[in-house]
Amino acid sequence: MTSQSQDVVERAIASRREAVNEAVLAELPVVEPERLYEATRYLLDAGGKRLRPTILMLVAESLADVDAATVNYRSFPAEGGEIDLLKAAVSVENIQTFTLIHDDIMDDDDLRRGAPAVHREYDLSTAILAGDTLYSKAFEAMVDTGAAPDRSVDAVRNLATTCTKICEGQSLDIDFESRDAVTTDEYLEMVELKTAVLYAASASIPARLVGADDDTVDALYGYGLDIGRAFQIQDDLLDLTIPSDKLGKQRGSDLVENKQTLVTLHARQQGVDVDGLVETDSVDAVDEREIEAAVDRLREAGSIEFARERARSLVESGKDNLGVLPDNEQRDVLADIADYLIEREY
Amino acid sequence: MTSQSQDVVERAIASRREAVNEAVLAELPVVEPERLYEATRYLLDAGGKRLRPTILMLVAESLADVDAATVNYRSFPAEGGEIDLLKAAVSVENIQTFTLIHDDIMDDDDLRRGAPAVHREYDLSTAILAGDTLYSKAFEAMVDTGAAPDRSVDAVRNLATTCTKICEGQSLDIDFESRDAVTTDEYLEMVELKTAVLYAASASIPARLVGADDDTVDALYGYGLDIGRAFQIQDDLLDLTIPSDKLGKQRGSDLVENKQTLVTLHARQQGVDVDGLVETDSVDAVDEREIEAAVDRLREAGSIEFARERARSLVESGKDNLGVLPDNEQRDVLADIADYLIEREY
Numbered sequence: 001m002t003s004q005s006q007d008v009v010e011r012a013i014a015s016r017r018e019a020v021n022e023a024v025l026a027e028l029p030v031v032e033p034e035r036l037y038e039a040t041r042y043l044l045d046a047g048g049k050r051l052r053p054t055i056l057m058l059v060a061e062s063l064a065d066v067d068a069a070t071v072n073y074r075s076f077p078a079e080g081g082e083i084d085l086l087k088a089a090v091s092v093e094n095i096q097t098f099t100l101i102h103d104d105i106m107d108d109d110d111l112r113r114g115a116p117a118v119h120r121e122y123d124l125s126t127a128i129l130a131g132d133t134l135y136s137k138a139f140e141a142m143v144d145t146g147a148a149p150d151r152s153v154d155a156v157r158n159l160a161t162t163c164t165k166i167c168e169g170q171s172l173d174i175d176f177e178s179r180d181a182v183t184t185d186e187y188l189e190m191v192e193l194k195t196a197v198l199y200a201a202s203a204s205i206p207a208r209l210v211g212a213d214d215d216t217v218d219a220l221y222g223y224g225l226d227i228g229r230a231f232q233i234q235d236d237l238l239d240l241t242i243p244s245d246k247l248g249k250q251r252g253s254d255l256v257e258n259k260q261t262l263v264t265l266h267a268r269q270q271g272v273d274v275d276g277l278v279e280t281d282s283v284d285a286v287d288e289r290e291i292e293a294a295v296d297r298l299r300e301a302g303s304i305e306f307a308r309e310r311a312r313s314l315v316e317s318g319k320d321n322l323g324v325l326p327d328n329e330q331r332d333v334l335a336d337i338a339d340y341l342i343e344r345e346y
Numbered sequence: 347m348t349s350q351s352q353d354v355v356e357r358a359i360a361s362r363r364e365a366v367n368e369a370v371l372a373e374l375p376v377v378e379p380e381r382l383y384e385a386t387r388y389l390l391d392a393g394g395k396r397l398r399p400t401i402l403m404l405v406a407e408s409l410a411d412v413d414a415a416t417v418n419y420r421s422f423p424a425e426g427g428e429i430d431l432l433k434a435a436v437s438v439e440n441i442q443t444f445t446l447i448h449d450d451i452m453d454d455d456d457l458r459r460g461a462p463a464v465h466r467e468y469d470l471s472t473a474i475l476a477g478d479t480l481y482s483k484a485f486e487a488m489v490d491t492g493a494a495p496d497r498s499v500d501a502v503r504n505l506a507t508t509c510t511k512i513c514e515g516q517s518l519d520i521d522f523e524s525r526d527a528v529t530t531d532e533y534l535e536m537v538e539l540k541t542a543v544l545y546a547a548s549a550s551i552p553a554r555l556v557g558a559d560d561d562t563v564d565a566l567y568g569y570g571l572d573i574g575r576a577f578q579i580q581d582d583l584l585d586l587t588i589p590s591d592k593l594g595k596q597r598g599s600d601l602v603e604n605k606q607t608l609v610t611l612h613a614r615q616q617g618v619d620v621d622g623l624v625e626t627d628s629v630d631a632v633d634e635r636e637i638e639a640a641v642d643r644l645r646e647a648g649s650i651e652f653a654r655e656r657a658r659s660l661v662e663s664g665k666d667n668l669g670v671l672p673d674n675e676q677r678d679v680l681a682d683i684a685d686y687l688i689e690r691e692y
Contacts, residue, residue, distance in 0.1 A: 036517040102478060106471035125452035125520055128474060129513050132448060135481055136509035143503045149495035156502050157489045163482035167475050171382040174471055 009340045012333040016057050017050040019073055020093060023086035027141055028094075028134075039122045039130035040137070043097050046113040052096055052202040053089035055337065059220055060085050060206035062330035079211025080148045087141040088209060091159065092202045094138035099166055099198075101131040106174065114248050135163070147209045154208045162201040169194025176260045184265050188229065196228030203334075219321040223334070226318030231341045233311040236261035237304065240295050242345055250283045252291035257283070262310060267303040311342045355686045358679040362403050363396040365419055366439060369432035373487055374440075374480075385468045385476035386483070389443050392459040398442055398548040399435035401683065405566055406431050406552035408676035425557025426494045433487040434555060437505065438548045440484035445512055445544075447477040452520065460594050481509070493555045500554045508547040515540025522606045530611050534575065542574030549680075565667040572664030573684045579657040580688045582607035583650065586641050588691055596629045598637035603629070608656060613649040657688045 024044050030037040061068055064077045076085040103109075104117035105127055111117060119127035142159050143152055172190040176182050203224030207217045236254065240263060244251040254261055255278045264274045277294040280286040298304055315338045325331040370390050376383040407414055410423045422431040449455075450463035451473055457463060465473035488505050489498055518536040522528050549570030553563045582600065586609060590597040600607055601624045610620045623640040626632040644650055661684045671677040 033514055033517040033521060035521070036514065102474055106474060126517075128448055128452060129517055129520075131478075132481070133510060133513040135478070136506050136513065139485055139502065139506035140510065143499055143506060149499045153489055153495045153498050153502075156485065156499075160482050160485035160489060164479060164486065167479040167482065168379055168382065171379040171472075171475055174475075175379060175381070 005336045009333060009336040013049060013054050016054040020050045020053045020089050023090045027090045028137060036129055036133060039118055039126045040133050042118055042121060043101060043112060046115045050093060052092045052198060056089050056092055056202045056206045057085060058330045058334050059203050060210055062325045062328055063207060063210050063212055065326050065328055078147060078209060083145045083147045083209055087145045088205060091138045091141040094134040095163060096198060098131040098134035101127055103170060111249060145209055151209050151211060155205045158201055158205055162197045165193045165197045182260050182265060184262060187260060187262055187265055191229050191232040195232040196225045199228030200224035216324045219324040223318045223321040226314045227338045227341055230311040230314040233262050233307050234342045236263060237307055253283045255294055256280060256286050262307040263298055263303045266306045267298050267301045270301040272297060272301050315339060315342055351682045355679060355682040359395060359400050362400040366396045366399045366435050369436050373436045374483060382475055382479060385464055385472045386479050388464055388467060389447060389458060392461045396439060398438045398544060402435050402438055402548045402552045403431060404676045404680050405549050406556055408671045408674055409553060409556050409558055411672050411674055424493060424555060429491045429493045429555055433491045434551060437484045437487040440480040441509060442544060444477040444480035447473055449516060457595060491555055497555050497557060501551045504547055504551055508543045511539045511543045528606050528611060530608060533606060533608055533611055537575050537578040541578040542571045545574030546570035562670045565670040569664045569667040572660045573687055576657040576660040577687045579608050579653050582609060583653055599629045601640055602626060602632050608653040609644055609649045612652045613644050613647045616647040618643060618647050661685060661688055
């Protein structure tokens with residue numbers, strides 16, 4: 001990926017992020033009870049790249065072959081009439097946000113996007129309820145795009161099964177923490193459920209809404225699934241390879257917390273004593289040299305490169321699906337986003 | 347309500363409860379990850395009257411004017427084809443169950459239906475996730491009844507807005523605990539959101555699914571809303587008037603925990619020092635005589651009778667809506683259920 005195409009991706013994301021952010025404000029006003037609605041907005045307002053809604057919008061734009069400069073996302077061309085594409089975009093962002101809020105409770109994480117987690121800024125009850133509210137608001141938005149009813153049913157069904165899978169993935173992730181022998185296949189299945197299916201939904205739901213055929217929907221689902229898997233592997237790599245100040249949290253925290261990742265699972269298979277890599281058992285107490293030595297050991301075992309290669313190959317297989325889209329700028333950006341996911345440093 | 351009509355209600359509930367319980371098993375199999383799915387089933391398996399799905403089924407049966415003895419709920423007659431009514435029934439029961447699981451976390455309640463709450467039997471993370479899974483399963487089921495797509499869209503939209511309102515109601519309920527001056531209107535609004543809207547959804551969604559007109563849908567929504575309000579007021583009364591052993595928890599626990607109810611709000615307006623009624627601040631330490639004296643004081647102030655009268659009048663206004671249904675056995679049972687909600691002792 002050249003720095004020029006990186007610029008294209010970042011501009012494509014930035015312009016759509018602005019549209020998504022405006023839509024979040026419009027779709028999620030702070031009404032009574034205010035504390036609840038402020039809590040639903042807290043994490044959304046704290047930032048986020050809006051990658052999933054951006055992918056959703058790019059797929060719809062590509063399929064409809066529209067000019068991004070003039071298109072109206074609120075009256076977006078679709079089979080049988082116009083749809084409100086931003087409602088679908090807000091819907092997937094709401095699901096993403098609800099899972100982050102509930103995950104932070106389960107993982108007892110204090111920080112998210114450089115700010116206190118919702119259950120720290122507010123309290124446990126408010127955080128559970130804010131997540132639950134975003135959950136229903138996501139369905140309210142998805143059922144209300146104005147798409148043909150059979151298309152809306154299709155989109156809602158996909159959103160609901162996606163949410164079920166996300167819960168299954170989070171459950172597996174928690175189980176893995178207390179299990180020694182996790183295989184890389186099991187890990188990748190967990191990543192598929194916890195992370196990748198929401199990318200798959202984000203890439204395929206717009207195709208369902210505008211009226212694409214089943215082959216197109218399936219190919220786009222495959223694109224999302226593969227780049228979503230790659231995204232999570234890259235997330236695991238960033239935890240090991242990026243300095244703490246750039247990462248916004250302690251580098252190597254996954255090692256300190258004995259979190260299983262593709263890197264550590266590979267290293268274990270290579271005979272590395274993964275549990276003994278970092279002796280310190282608190283993120284606050286660990287020092288940079290201990291992490292550095294552990295990462296060196298993982299690098300020597302080939303585990304960093306193994307994970308990197310796996311992410312690369314997933315990005316390639318994901319991009320192979322984009323042939324179902326018309327040859328236009330948005331399709332190119334979707335390919336660039338796939339590359340970007342494994343080249344990003346934050 | 348005669349004891350004969352009480353028998354009719356209890357038999358009507360019992361036969362449909364059996365169908366709902368079988369459907370819950372079928373719609374929510376324990377698959378991988380097993381611990382998660384066991385947790386989603388734990389509270390459902392612990393019992394429950396299945397009042398909401400029963401109301402849903404009775405409304406559909408009444409509108410379709412079918413014979414309960416021979417009807418197939420999985421191929422239920424509707425406009426434009428047959429629908430799977432049990433999916434809709436399971437959907438509302440799943441929503442009810444998810445809210446109980448999350449509420450018990452927020453209220454830090456140890457027991458539910460005489461068994462440990464899910465976050466006690468399992469753990470906090472599993473309980474949050476079990477609720478989240480029931481949430482998505484509810485939407486999976488509701489979108490999948492096989493109703494005409496525009497009808498499904500309508501039902502899903504109503505389910506989603508209902509969930510949002512339930513979250514708002516729970517948020518208000520929590521806020522009230524730390525507020526002195528709550529008016530009876532504010533209390534009744536909270537009850538409407540937290541409890542009554544799910545009754546309203548249960549009574550009106552079947553009308554949406556089978557293809558009833560808007561006036562019928564609206565009237566049935568009104569029926570559910572009024573009897574749902576009455577149900578909650580009765581719940582508050584039971585806490586004061588039923589012996590602990592029959593109640594399955596300490597009688598008067600709402601007084602110990604300073605929970606605002608229609609009874610205490612009325613008493614406060616009459617000048618009763620409600621906060622001083624029960625000095626003991628722990629449910630485990632309170633004794634029966636202290637509760638008895640407090641309840642006597644509330645009775646003298648007319649507050650018990652005030653709440654009872656309010657519940658009665660809501661049941662009457664709720665029943666007035668049933669005129670939109672054909673004159674059949676199921677309509678009579680729906681009227682009897684309304685009476686039953688305020689005459690039940692558990």
